[in-house]
Amino acid sequence: MKLLIALVVTIAMAASCGSQQTGGAGSGGGSPGSSGSGDGVVSHDLPPGSQTLKAIKATPVKPHPGPGATPVSPLRIRTGVQGGAAFADIFWWGGLEDCYPLRPVTVQRDGDLITLRLFEGTGDGQACADLALLKTTRVDLGRLPAGSYTVVAGSRRAPLTVGQG
Secondary structure, eight states: OHHHHHHHHHHHHHHHHHTSOOOSTTSOOOSTTOSSSSOBOOOSSSOTTSSBGGGSOOEEOOOOSSOOOEEOOOSEEEEEEETTEEEEEEEEEEOOTTTSOBOOOEEEEETTEEEEEOEEOOOSSOOOOOOOEEEEEEEEEEOOOSEEEEEEETTEEEEEEEOOO
């Protein structure tokens, strides 16, 4: 069954990649974390800036207990406030969730700097296909005093503004 799911995911990813533009002026690309019309994603077959995170659907994942072995290298951080609580959505390329689960995220706040640390662990020693999935997780930053903050995960930074009220 897992092999069938992996095959379906691979076919879906291949189909979505075939419909992408291959760059050039007006492609909407840009480097990851840029403020252009889209955040670029590096692909083995396409030049940088020719794909965007918006064009690829990310798989939402939740942290699972266990040791983290591999640091996550975020491509993008999206921040916001919802219902009075601040959050950060993190996007990265990772392996299949059964094989490379996200471990609990650590959040450290030092003044207006909020640092997130994300790790993926290893699964139960099962055989795993080498497939890359665009993953995302929402990190609850809690209720913060009004002000401007910088959220950092890996080498990525994103501004966060918490208003009055």
